[in-house]
Structures are given as C-alpha cells and as structure tokens.
Amino acid sequence: MSQSVLILGATSAIARASAHAFAARGYRVYCAGRDMEELRRIAADLEIRHGTEVKYGRFDAEATDGHRAFLDGVTEEMGGLDGLLLAFGHLGDQVAARDFSAGAAVIARNFTGAASILGHAADYFESRGRGFIIGISSVAGDRGRQSNYVYGAAKGALSLYLQGLRNRLFPKGVRVITVKPGFVDTAMTFGMPGLFLVASPHYVAERIAGALDKGGDVLYLPWFWRYIMLIIVHIPETVFKRLKL
Amino acid sequence: MATLTTQLCGWGRYPVHTCELERPDRYRDFHPGAVPAIARGRGRSYGDAALNQNGRVLLSERLNRFLAFDRERGVVRAEAGLTLEELLAVAIPRGWFPAVTPGTRYASLGGCVAADVHGKNHHRDGSFGDHVLGLELILADGNRLPCSPQEHPDAFWATIGGMGLTGLIGEVTLRLAPLESAHVVVQHRPARDLEQMFHLLEPSFDDHYTVAWVDCLAAGRDLGRGIAMAGHHAAPDELPSALRAIPLEHRPQRRHSLPFDLPGRVLNPWTVRAFNALYYRRQGGKGRFLAGYESFFYPLDGLLHWNRMYGKRGFLQYQCAIPTAEAFQGIKALLERLAASRRPSFLAVLKRFGPQGRGLLSFPTAGYTLALDLPLRDPGVFALLDELDRTVLVHGGRVYLAKDARLSPAAFRAMYPRYPEWLEIKRALDPEGSFSSSLSRRLAMGEEE
Ligand SMILES: Cc1cc2nc3c(=O)[nH]c(=O)nc-3n(C[C@H](O)[C@H](O)[C@H](O)COP(=O)(O)OP(=O)(O)OC[C@H]3O[C@@H](n4cnc5c(N)ncnc54)[C@H](O)[C@@H]3O)c2cc1C
Numbered sequence: 001m002s003q004s005v006l007i008l009g010a011t012s013a014i015a016r017a018s019a020h021a022f023a024a025r026g027y028r029v030y031c032a033g034r035d036m037e038e039l040r041r042i043a044a045d046l047e048i049r050h051g052t053e054v055k056y057g058r059f060d061a062e063a064t065d066g067h068r069a070f071l072d073g074v075t076e077e078m079g080g081l082d083g084l085l086l087a088f089g090h091l092g093d094q095v096a097a098r099d100f101s102a103g104a105a106v107i108a109r110n111f112t113g114a115a116s117i118l119g120h121a122a123d124y125f126e127s128r129g130r131g132f133i134i135g136i137s138s139v140a141g142d143r144g145r146q147s148n149y150v151y152g153a154a155k156g157a158l159s160l161y162l163q164g165l166r167n168r169l170f171p172k173g174v175r176v177i178t179v180k181p182g183f184v185d186t187a188m189t190f191g192m193p194g195l196f197l198v199a200s201p202h203y204v205a206e207r208i209a210g211a212l213d214k215g216g217d218v219l220y221l222p223w224f225w226r227y228i229m230l231i232i233v234h235i236p237e238t239v240f241k242r243l244k245l
Numbered sequence: 246m247a248t249l250t251t252q253l254c255g256w257g258r259y260p261v262h263t264c265e266l267e268r269p270d271r272y273r274d275f276h277p278g279a280v281p282a283i284a285r286g287r288g289r290s291y292g293d294a295a296l297n298q299n300g301r302v303l304l305s306e307r308l309n310r311f312l313a314f315d316r317e318r319g320v321v322r323a324e325a326g327l328t329l330e331e332l333l334a335v336a337i338p339r340g341w342f343p344a345v346t347p348g349t350r351y352a353s354l355g356g357c358v359a360a361d362v363h364g365k366n367h368h369r370d371g372s373f374g375d376h377v378l379g380l381e382l383i384l385a386d387g388n389r390l391p392c393s394p395q396e397h398p399d400a401f402w403a404t405i406g407g408m409g410l411t412g413l414i415g416e417v418t419l420r421l422a423p424l425e426s427a428h429v430v431v432q433h434r435p436a437r438d439l440e441q442m443f444h445l446l447e448p449s450f451d452d453h454y455t456v457a458w459v460d461c462l463a464a465g466r467d468l469g470r471g472i473a474m475a476g477h478h479a480a481p482d483e484l485p486s487a488l489r490a491i492p493l494e495h496r497p498q499r500r501h502s503l504p505f506d507l508p509g510r511v512l513n514p515w516t517v518r519a520f521n522a523l524y525y526r527r528q529g530g531k532g533r534f535l536a537g538y539e540s541f542f543y544p545l546d547g548l549l550h551w552n553r554m555y556g557k558r559g560f561l562q563y564q565c566a567i568p569t570a571e572a573f574q575g576i577k578a579l580l581e582r583l584a585a586s587r588r589p590s591f592l593a594v595l596k597r598f599g600p601q602g603r604g605l606l607s608f609p610t611a612g613y614t615l616a617l618d619l620p621l622r623d624p625g626v627f628a629l630l631d632e633l634d635r636t637v638l639v640h641g642g643r644v645y646l647a648k649d650a651r652l653s654p655a656a657f658r659a660m661y662p663r664y665p666e667w668l669e670i671k672r673a674l675d676p677e678g679s680f681s682s683s684l685s686r687r688l689a690m691g692e693e694e
C-alpha cells in the first residue's frame with residue numbers, strides 16, 4: 001500500500017497546498033482540523049485531482065485529552081501512518097501580549113496542543129522504528145520582538161521541542177524536520193502592512209514535501225530566511241532592544 | 246476578515262481603481278456582507294467588470310476546489326474559483342474537455358459563467374452557460390440559492406452573463422464534452438479580402454472550431470485580409486502512429502513571461518504592419534496540420550503578462566457582434582474606420598456566432614463578432630470607439646461587457662434589449678443593491694434609464 005500522512009490543521013493554506021504536494025507524490029492523506037465543512041471540500045478536491053485515498057476528521061489542538069484516542073483512530077483508519085505534518089497555528093494579535101487569556105490561546109494553539117499530539121505521535125513512530133514528523137514553526141520563533149513575542153515564544157518553544165524530539169528519535173530511524181517559513185501569502189498575513197518577500201503556499205508546500213527526499217533538519221522557507229535570521233539572531237541585545245521590530 | 250486596499254485593474258490595465266480586497270479561504274466566508282461588493286475571479290476580463298472603485302472586491306481564487314467528478318457522464322461540480330487550467334489538468338487525462346472555452350485557460354468558472362463566455366465553437370455549441378447544469382448562487386443575505394434551467398430559472402438566466410451582479414457564484418456544475426485526443430487538426434485558409442473572408446466563414450467551411458485572424462492595417466482592396474482557421478479534436482486515426490497509443494498525452498506548451506512593460510511605442514503601425522505581413526504569409530501557407538490543444542485554444546497564454554506589451558497605460562479591447570443580415574456591411578465599416586485611424590490593432594479576431602442563448606445579458610447573438618485590441622496612448626481612442634459604437638448600433642449590434650471599459654449607459658441599453666427583464670430579476674434577488682461594480686455604476690445598471 002502507498003505511504004500515508006496525517007495533516008494536522010489541514011484547512012490552513014499552507015497545509016492545503018502541502019496535502020496536494022504529498023498526494024501528488026502518491027501519499028494517502030488524512031486531513032484533520034476543526035472545520036468539518038472545509039475538510040470535506042478539501043478531501044474531495046484532493047481525491048479528484050490526485051486519485052488518491054483521502055480521509056478527514058475532527059481534531060482540536062486545544063482538546064489535548066482526546067489526542068491519544070484521535071491518533072489511535074487515525075492510525076487504525078489509515079492502516080498505519082508513515083508521517084505527520086503539523087501545520088496548525090494561530091497568530092493572534094498585539095492584544096495577546098497584554099491580555100493573558102488571548103495570549104494563552106496563542107500558546108495553546110501553537111505550542112501546548114502541538115506538544116501534546118507530538119508526544120503521542122513520537123511514541124507511535126518510535127515503536128514502529130520509522131516515519132517522519134514535520135512541524136511548521138516560524139522564523140518568528142528565532143528571536144523575540146515587541147510586535148509578536150507571544151506567538152514568537154510559542155513558536156520558539158515548538159522549535160525547541162522539535163529539536164529535542166529529533167535528538168530522541170534520530171537513533172530510532174524517525175526523521176524530524178522543523179520548518180521555519182518567513183512570510184507566506186495566507187489568510188494569516190493577507191492585508192498585513194510591512195510584508196516583504198512573501199512566498200506562495202505552493203512554493204512552501206513543494207519544499208516541505210520535497211524535504212523528505214533530501215537531508216536537512218531545519219528548513220527555512222524560502223531559503224534566504226536562514227541568512228536573514230542569522231543576522232537578526234546575532235544583533236547584540238543592547239542594540240536589538242532599541243529597535244522597533 | 247482581513248482586507249487589503251490596493252490599486253486594481255483588469256487585463257487591459259485600464260482603468261485602475263482603488264479597491265478593498267477580501268480573499269476568503271473558506272467557502273462559508275464567501276459572503277457578501279453589509280457593504281456592497283463584487284466578486285472577482287482571475288481578472289481576465291479586460292475593463293472594469295471585476296473592479297469596484299472605493300468598494301469591496303471578493304476574490305474567489307482560494308475557493309477553487311473540485312467537489313465531484315463523474316468520469317462516466319463527464320459532469321463536474323466545483324467551486325467557482327477553479328480555473329479552466331485546473332479543470333483541464335483533471336479532465337483531459339480522463340477523456341473530457343470543457344464544452345466551451347474562452348481563449349485563456351486562466352479564467353475561473355465563476356468568470357466564465359458571469360460573462361457567459363464563448364469559444365471558437367459558438368456556431369455549434371453555444372456559450373458557456375448552455376453547458377452549466379446548475380449553480381449555487383450566494384445571495385445578498387448570504388442564503389445559498391440552487392439554480393439551474395429547471396430550478397429558479399429566472400435567477401439562473403440572469404446570472405449567466407450577469408457580470409456578477411445577481412450574487413456570488415459559489416459552485417458550478419458543468420457538463421463536459423468527450424475528448425478523444427489532446428491534439429487538434431487545424432486547417433488554415435488565407436483570405437485576401439473581406440468578401441473572401443466572409444465566404445470562408447460560411448457554414449460549408451465550418452469545423453468544430455472556426456475563427457479568423459484579420460490584418461487590421463490592410464486597407465483598400467486588401468481590407469479584411471486574413472486567415473480563417475478551422476479545427477477539430479483529432480480522432481485517434483488522424484494521429485501519427487507514435488501518438489495513437491497515448492492520444493490524451495501532450496507536451497506542455499512552453500511558457501514565457503514578459504517581465505516588464507514594453508515602451509508604448511514598440512507597437513506602432515510599422516511594426517504591426519511588418520508583423521501582420523509575416524504572420525499572413527507564415528500562417529496562411531500552413532494549410533492543414535496537427536497542433537497541441539494549448540497552442541490552438543490558448544495561443545496567448547504561452548506568453549504570461551503579454552498585456553505588458555501595450556506599455557504602462559494599458560489598452561482597450563473592443564469586441565462587438567453584429568447580426569447576420571447586417572454583418573458584412575457593419576464589419577466592413579468598422580474595419581474601414583479603423584484602418585483610416587491608423588491605430589494598429591495587434592489582434593483582430595473575427596468569428597461567426599450561432600444563435601443567441603438564454604442568458605439575459607449574454608453577449609453572443611446570431612451574427613458575426615469582431616474583437617480588437619487598441620493601445621491606450623491618447624484620449625483619441627475613446628472618441629474612435631464612441632464612433633465605432635454608433636456604427637455597431639446602426640447595424641443592430643452590441644459590445645461585449647467582459648471586455649469593455651468605456652461604453653455609455655445609453656448605448657448599453659440600446660444594445661441589450663433584454664436589460665429591463667434582467668433588471669426586474671436583479672431587483673428581486675438583490676433589493677438593496679449589495680452587488681455593485683465599477684462597470685455596473687458606469688453603465689447605471691440598476692436603474693431603468
Ligand atoms: C487572452 C484572453 C482571451 C480571452 N478570450 C475570450 C474568448 O474567446 N471568449 C470570451 O467570451 N471571453 C474571452 N476572454 C475574456 C474572459 O474569458 C472573461 O472576461 C472571463 O470572465 C474571465 O474570467 P475571470 O475568472 O478572470 O473573471 P474576472 O475578470 O475576475 O471577472 C469577470 C466578471 O465575472 C464576475 N465574476 C467572477 N467570478 C465570479 C463569481 N464567483 N461570482 C460572481 N461573479 C463572478 C466578475 O464580477 C466580473 O463581472 C479572454 C480574456 C483573455 C485575457
């Protein structure tokens with residue numbers, strides 16, 4: 001049987017494009033998210049375009065109690081899983097920094113929920129001795145900035161978590177890839193002022209699915225963000241704290 | 246929903262209007278909302294149909310999902326943002342082809358419905374709307390109205406060709422035509438003047454697809470010189486043996502892109518004349534040959550951003566249709582006026598239409614259609630086109646709204662006699678005027694007079 005991938009947060013533009021990239025490579029796909037009407041449309045579209053098997057179901061990153069049962073259900077329905085793409089996330093806004101309840105949702109959706117489901121997935125792939133986990137973090141997690149440090153902190157935590165997971169699972173033959181996109185043209189960024197070098201979801205998705213054919217642990221997308229972030233990370237704090245970023 | 250306020254234009258790059266864009270990712274969010282809006286597909290209409298000066302524009306581009314594809318019957322249901330290019334990628338390998346396609350595969354299904362587009366086979370198969378089995382129309386209040394020739398036929402025929410003004414087209418169910426191969430058998434026949442051209446466009450020379458290219462700079466005795474082009478999907482026994490086993494496969498067209506605006510002066514009477522002479526000799530002498538479907542149906546799509554050819558100021562496309570009885574006289578008068586103006590139309594396309602369809606504002610009408618591209622260099626071109634409008638009207642013809650940027654409300658009313666009927670339905674469907682575009686306000690669509 002062909003390989004299968006679980007996509008978490010399958011309604012996001014990046015996830016949708018990634019699902020197409022996987023399906024085009026012959027993967028069977030399970031799309032998970034909270035919006036069942038959208039998932040139905042996305043699944044129908046994937047099946048028709050790629051002639052592959054697609055299933056979908058409800059998944060809420062914040063409902064961590066149900067994560068174990070959810071993953072068991074998916075692995076059973078798909079007859080085992082070969083990999084997982086974690087794509088859900090939530091940018092929130094400036095308010096998140098001042099109002100903890102808003103901030104807590106940002107943290108829960110980008111990090112806590114991810115840590116929960118990734119923990120179960122890690123056990124699953126570890127026991128099988130193969131598979132892959134791709135997590136979409138963000139360049140925003142590389143350095144805290146006044147404009148989005150709650151989101152940045154959650155994504156930074158996710159990056160660290162994935163790094164640790166990679167360290168744990170490497171000897172077990174499970175591949176863990178951290179994806180750090182810069183700006184991508186999605187609902188998250190549409191109409192935002194001050195964007196530059198915006199990549200299309202299709203571009204990002206092709207590189208995410210293509211990463212499995214190549215080496216590499218941390219994938220900046222587009223590639224030049226690696227160098228932009230290298231510079232940003234190396235600006236001394238005494239200077240950085242004075243910048244308006 | 247997040248919005249993006251930006252300068253927006255159609256394919257002709259004139260006019261440019263300030264619009265507030267929304268781009269829903271979810272079908273549920275494709276919703277009119279409280280402030281008047283207009284839908285936009287892929288912006289392949291030339292003028293101001295998909296613009297809304299200082300108003301909202303709802304982009305359908307992320308609502309492009311296939312929902313059902315019946316391989317046996319060739320029926321597809323999809324969201325309106327799906328492009329023909331995406332449809333072709335799925336349909337051709339399964340032996341199906343759009344029953345009607347315009348000259349660009351970058352148009353969306355919603356745009357094809359709203360403009361009731363025609364193809365080179367209008368004389369035989371009618372327009373796009375004739376192959377739409379049903380629509381989901383999203384009304385001003387957000388309700389979803391299923392409509393088809395059987396169900397809510399009024400709403401259906403007001404939406405086919407209704408330029409997005411009756412509601413948002415959410416989903417389209419389309420009947421496809423069976424396809425035996427991805428290749429087209431083409432026959433080019435040169436015509437030395439307009440009389441011969443009309444002769445070659447008569448039914449006896451028809452093929453599944455028939456269209457003609459006209460050299461607009463040819464005047465006097467040569468007026469109407471051009472090439473009649475006919476073609477049909479190749480049957481397997483018309484293919485060379487190497488292709489016969491894989492008739493539905495094809496080598497994709499090479500795509501180039503025009504990366505910057507050409508200076509406005511590059512296209513002038515001399516360069517266009519030189520091009521036309523060359524084209525006439527090359528293409529006219531080709532006779533019968535086999536072509537890939539892309540180069541036959543979508544010759545211009547091979548050069549992305551070809552609209553930059555006309556320079557920064559953009560261009561106007563002028564497409565009119567003139568009823569059969571008057572067509573020769575009318576087209577002759579238009580070509581004479583154009584040749585005398587010494588404004589080079591880089592592209593001029595002539596075609597015979599079949600009978601008028603049922604879309605109340607649909608453009609095609611039994612007769613002949615002529616399409617011209619005119620660079621926008623100076624205001625003189627507007628005066629020229631006003632003159633052409635009068636000629637078209639004298640001969641009982643009309644101008645195509647999907648290409649238009651400058652028609653007057655009075656001329657529009659004279660050209661579209663079914664407008665009052667359409668208006669009544671529009672008012673019933675959209676009592677508050679929630680759907681409004683730069684085009685609809687320019688033409689005062691929504692008012693009687
Ligand atoms: C190279 C080229 C060749 C062409 N050849 C032909 C041809 O041979 N025959 C022909 O008929 N036309 C032709 N056209 C014109 C083109 O097919 C039409 O203008 C078509 O409407 C473009 O589709 P679009 O998705 O880009 O629509 P847009 O330009 O974005 O919109 C066109 C109209 O459709 C409405 N609309 C779009 N989507 C929706 C929706 N979801 N709901 C409600 N309303 C909607 C808009 O409001 C607007 O009024 C050609 C255009 C080009 C650029």
Ligand SMILES: NC(=O)c1ccc[n+]([C@@H]2O[C@H](COP(=O)([O-])OP(=O)(O)OC[C@H]3O[C@@H](n4cnc5c(N)ncnc54)[C@H](OP(=O)(O)O)[C@@H]3O)[C@@H](O)[C@H]2O)c1
Binds near residue numbers: 038090091109139
């Ligand atoms: N766009 C960018 O520029 C950019 C840059 C860097 C990183 N990223 C990251 O890339 C990923 C995809 O981004 P995008 O821009 O495509 O996002 P998007 O369109 O804003 O979508 C966000 C996604 O997260 C899902 N989600 C939110 N809360 C959830 C929850 N509690 N449980 C399950 N799913 C939940 C949403 O699904 P439902 O609401 O349908 O359930 C939706 O699919 C995100 O992780 C984002 O942080 C984006």
